[in-house]
Amino acid sequence: MSDPKEKTEGTPSGYYEAPQSEQVDTAQERAYLPGIFKGIGVASKHFFRNFFLGRDPNVDILARKGGNMMTTVQYPEEKPIYPPGYRGMHRLVPREDGKPRCVACYLCATICPAQCIYIEAGEYPDDPIEKFPVRFEIDELRCVVCGLCVEACPKDAIRMDTGTHCKPVYDRQDIVYGIDRLLKGTAVAHESDVWFKRDSSDPPPDDAVHPIPPLPIAK
Ligand code: SF4
Ligand code: SF4
Numbered sequence: 001m002s003d004p005k006e007k008t009e010g011t012p013s014g015y016y017e018a019p020q021s022e023q024v025d026t027a028q029e030r031a032y033l034p035g036i037f038k039g040i041g042v043a044s045k046h047f048f049r050n051f052f053l054g055r056d057p058n059v060d061i062l063a064r065k066g067g068n069m070m071t072t073v074q075y076p077e078e079k080p081i082y083p084p085g086y087r088g089m090h091r092l093v094p095r096e097d098g099k100p101r102c103v104a105c106y107l108c109a110t111i112c113p114a115q116c117i118y119i120e121a122g123e124y125p126d127d128p129i130e131k132f133p134v135r136f137e138i139d140e141l142r143c144v145v146c147g148l149c150v151e152a153c154p155k156d157a158i159r160m161d162t163g164t165h166c167k168p169v170y171d172r173q174d175i176v177y178g179i180d181r182l183l184k185g186t187a188v189a190h191e192s193d194v195w196f197k198r199d200s201s202d203p204p205p206d207d208a209v210h211p212i213p214p215l216p217i218a219k
Contacts, residue, residue, distance in 0.1 A: 087147055087160035090138055092182040096189050100179065101157035104131040108149035108158055116142035117149060130195070136182065140166045141175040156188060 028034055046069065053067035059080045061071045073080055082088075092100045104121035122134035150160050162185070169175050189196075 082163065086163065087145060087150075088162040089140065089164050089166060090143075090149070090158055090160050090177070090182060091162050091185045092133075092136060092179060093157050093159055093185065094183055094187045095193075095195070096187045098187070100132060100136070100183050101155050101188065101193075102133050102136060102153075103155055103157070104133045104136075105154065107152045107154060111148045111152040113146060113148065114139075114142045114144050116140075133179065136179050137176050138182065139176050141172070156190065159185075161185075 050068050050070050055068040055070060056064040056066045057078060058064050059073055059078050061073070064071075092102055095101050104119055106119055106121075109115075109117040109119050116139040118135065118137045118139075119133050120135040121131045123131055145160070147160055149158055166175065
């Protein structure tokens with residue numbers, strides 16, 4: 001970088017001098033009126049073009065043709081086509097018997113960077129092993145649609161495959177989705193599902209051989 005105090009040859013002061021504008025405002029420019037009328041003319045031209053000329057309903061704004069230059073998508077009459085990779089809102093995946101596949105392990109709530117998943121776990125009265133979510137809520141307004149909850153879930157119990165987005169609401173609380181709104185869609189079953197492997201829901205006997213012996217307790 002050159003030193004600003006460095007002398008420049010060929011200038012009266014010997015230092016660099018920025019070029020000065022030769023333009024002098026005329027009385028017409030200082031009156032502002034021509035500029036005001038010019039601006040009104042441009043705005044009117046666009047207004048009447050958009051008001052009277054037909055509008056290409058193509059939702060792809062850049063591909064629109066015609067005299068109307070409006071670029072607003074008239075949602076919900078017009079809906080843009082989502083890209084193929086669009087995830088959509090969450091759903092809790094049901095089992096074939098209609099219960100949620102979720103076993104309330106809290107992994108999704110733990111990994112969620114927006115801290116917008118709230119779970120309360122419960123136990124089935126006839127099954128002492130399995131848990132299920134008594135409450136499972138997602139604050140969709142806080143959600144950043146990162147999909148980490150889907151990745152973290154060990155039971156394929158939460159998916160973002162609905163292809164829908166959040167509907168506008170008037171009440172903040174209406175955007176918190178509970179099980180009643182999340183549990184929907186096609187039921188999913190995997191061969192590895194433990195509820196297919198167990199013969200009964202009875203607790204294991206006390207003398208059952210555990211694959212991993214308990215660690216000694218430090219005293
Ligand atoms: S998509 Fe991301 S931000 Fe939204 S609930 Fe899942 S983990 Fe949280
Ligand atoms: S990670 Fe899956 S199984 Fe665990 S609480 Fe979340 S949705 Fe339920």
